[in-house]
Amino acid sequence: MIMGLPCSACPVPQELAIHPMRKLALSVVVVASSALILWTVIRSGGEASSGDDPLFARTAGPESAADASSSSDGKPLLPVEGATADRAPVAQAAELPPMSEPTAPVPEAVEESGEAAIEVLVMDAARSPIEGAAVQVQGATLDLQAMMAGRAWLRSGSKTNAEGLVSIVPTVDGLVRLVAKANGFATGSSEPFDVAAAAGGERVEIVLTTGGSVVGRLLDIHGAPAADVRISLQLTHWAGSRTRGNAMSMGTTKTLGDGTLLFENVTPGAYNLYVNSDEEQVAVIPRERVTLEVREGEQTVVQFADRLDSFVRVTGVVRRNAEPLTHASISIGHADRSRGYLGKKTKTDKDGRFEIILDEAGAYRFQISAGESSVFEEVEVPQVENHDVTISFETGRLSGRLLDADGAPVEGMEIMAFGSSSEGRAGSTMQSAQSKAGGTFEFLGLPGGTYKLKARTIPIAAGRFEPLGAPTHPLLGSAEVTGLELHGGDSLDDVELQLSAAGAVSGRILDAESLPVGGALIEFQGPTPLDNSLWKADSSGVFLAGGLRPGTYMIRAMQQAQVSPWVSVSATVMTTAPAGDLVLQTGTFLEVEAVSTTESIPDRIYVSLLDVDQRALAQEILQNNRTHLGPILPGTYTLKARGVSDDNWSTSQVVVVDGEPSQKVQLELPE
CATH class of the missing domain: 2.60.40.10 (Immunoglobulins)
Structure with a gap:
């Protein structure tokens, strides 16, 4: 433009004029570039975000106060049909043509990359295909390392076409499961399967059930709507199961302007709902927990207490x-x-x-x-x-020194103080301290009571799922002093703790090509369950386990779907016994399903897998009559089961593991 005139009115110098043929070529380039950009946008819009965890239910969460409902009739805000709480209906959120083809790689691209596509069919309970369902691949290994690492999504999702089909190319080998999520349905998943087996022509089917919803209205202690309060929902029991596991977060939202809250597409089951008011809100909106049950296709109304009266x-x-x-x-x-x-x-x-x-x-x-x-x-x-x-x-003080087996001071070891009240107060006390230079330690602010002090090379609170690194004092064991009477306001000094002598075990983890495996886990099973421990190899595959009581230990290494054979090693005081090289092999995951000739199967069944020496290799509680055990090396094992109820029962059967990546086992229950 020149001084506001349109370009058509601008004089063009003769030397800058564009030849008609050049103008045509330039137009073709511009149109082709625009088409390429548009295709890229459409393809990216059809992919599920890798950060959208399909196990989390969609939650309501207004971006501003303008999103809040203006209704004043005191009724809970209900979802508009086909819409979410804070967005327009999903189908209208992006102006894109309906998807008629799967977004997974075309067969030619799959063949060129050398990867095998898996055909996935997503249906509802009536076996009708679901279009637009996002499907993702999740590693299904149940080893200890995977448990600690948490869920790791291995590929962003693809969406089903009008026939409910989509092709998926997993980026991992071994055992996986597919997880599907669709608007209006609860998240569902396939049974774990082996990638190679499924890629041989089998179709993986996932059936989604209609999710439930949770609505409610939160008021403060004055009866006014409590807006912008964070609400979280945690699953405690799956529908149809009374087995309680670790709480799983299913989403977080905030109350709207009229105090209403909404969770949509919630997987059926029992839940805890938490009101997470901040420090400033606590004066009028207490933090609290509400238990509720969500049923398929139903709306669950959260009943809060009558704040004005109670x-x-x-x-x-x-x-x-x-x-x-x-x-x-x-x-x-x-x-x-x-x-x-x-x-x-x-x-x-x-x-x-x-x-x-x-x-x-x-x-x-x-x-x-x-x-x-x-x-x-x-x-x-x-x-x-x-x-x-x-x-x-009133509180008192307790101090002393920590010594090794020869009476020398030990620095840098954790000491725990356990106390029970002896002055009419309810409860107990637990406190920790580190030994300092000269082995000295000190506990301050202890209420009156009877105390026990404990020190141990293997941390007191270390559990089976908390792997340990190389200990600072591998050849020292534990020390304990009991019956220490402390009165409030008094001091108890010169307490002496002397550690016992212990043994250590060292070794190295290798793969099938004799290369070191860093970060592998090493499980120790000792003379008693209290001697069991879990250790972790360093980046070069070397491990050192210490603080072991004298005796014989069975050890093995694990990493993802690989496991080594059990090795016997003897721990002797003040020595480090070599365990040699532990070589990992690909193991088998057993899919255990309980079956019975009777009409009902117990809600809770405890199963364990024992080797020929009757040593327990894996233990689980069945959920929905199923569980997975492993990885297990080929061999003959005994699968035992017992009820976890008042009418305890037990049964066992022999299982031969054939070495395949996965193997189904039917556990026959007694009549």
Whole structure:
């Protein structure tokens, strides 16, 4: 443009004029480039984001206050048909033509890359195909390393066409499962299968059920709508199963302007819903947990307490050794622990004062924590509008030295103090400290009680699923002193802990090509279950396990779907025994399914796999009558099962593992 004139009115110098043929060629280039960009946008729009975890239900979450409902009739906000809580219907979210072809690589591209595509069919409960379902590949290995690593999505999802079909190219070998997610349905998955077997022409089918929804309306203690409060939903039991496992997060949302909340497409099952109000909101919106059950295709309404009539505001002060205890954490639960975890928390201010709202009058258990010290106090809260309480207690000091088997001081080892109340207070105390130069240690702020001190090369709290690295003191075992009486406000000094002598075991992990395997796990099974431990090799495949009591240990290495044979090694005090090289082999995952000639199968069945020496190699509790055990090397094993109920029963059968990546086993239950 020149001074606002359109370009058509601009004079063009003769030397800059474009020849008609050149103009035509330039137009062709521009049109081709635009088409290429548009095709790229459409292809990227058809792929599921790799960050969209299909195990998380879609949640409502307005981006601004303008998204909140303006209704004032006090009814819960219900989802518009075909829409989510904070977006237009999904089909209208992106103006793209309906997808009629799968977005997975075309057969020619698959053949050229040397990868085998798996055909996936996604259907609803009536066996009708579901179009636009996102399908993703998830590793199905159930070894310890995979459990600790958590879910790892191995490929962004592809979407089904009008026939409910899509082609998937897994990027991993071994055992996998496919997970599908579609609008209006609960997330579903296939049974684990071997990639190579499925790529041989089998079609993998996934059936999705209609999800449920969760709605509710949250009010503050004054009866006003509680807006912008974070709500989280956690699955505790799958539908049709009473087996309780680790809580699985199914999504988070925030209440709208009128206090309503909404979760859509929720997988049927039992849930905990948490009100996660922040520190400023706690004064009028208590943190709380609500248990609920979501059924297929049904709406579950969250029933919150009547805040105006039942809540009690509790204020108070905490004093330790007659001085205000500042910035201490206070966790509050029911005095009757059978009522479960309450989840109420607050803190004392600079004057030792606190304030919190409790659901109802009753007996509560206050845990006051300052640093590494905790004190438990039972408080009776009456049914009044406001209740003030004073919590006052005295603490003492406990100190001493940590020595090795020869009486030399040991520095840098963890020491645990376990105490039980002897001064009329409810609860117990646990505190840890590190030994310093000269082996000295000190515990401060301990309430009066009877104490036990323990030190151990293998950490006290180390569990089966917490692998350990090389210990600082591999040839030292444990030490323990019991019966230490400490009175509030007093000091108990010169306590001496002497560690026992222990043994260590070292070795190296190799693969089938004799190359070192870094980060592999090494399982130790000792003379007793208390001697079992789990260790981790370094980046060069070398491991060192220490603090072992004298005796014979069975050890093996594991990494993903690979496992080594069991090796026997003897631990001797003050020596490091060589375990040699542990060579990994590809193992078999057993898909165990309980079957019975009777009409019903117990809700909870505990199964274990034993080798010829009757040593337990794997243990699981069946969920929905199924579980997976492994990896297991080829051989003959005994599969045992027993009921986990009042009418305990047991059965066993022989299983021959053939060495295939996966193998189905039917567990026949007694009549």
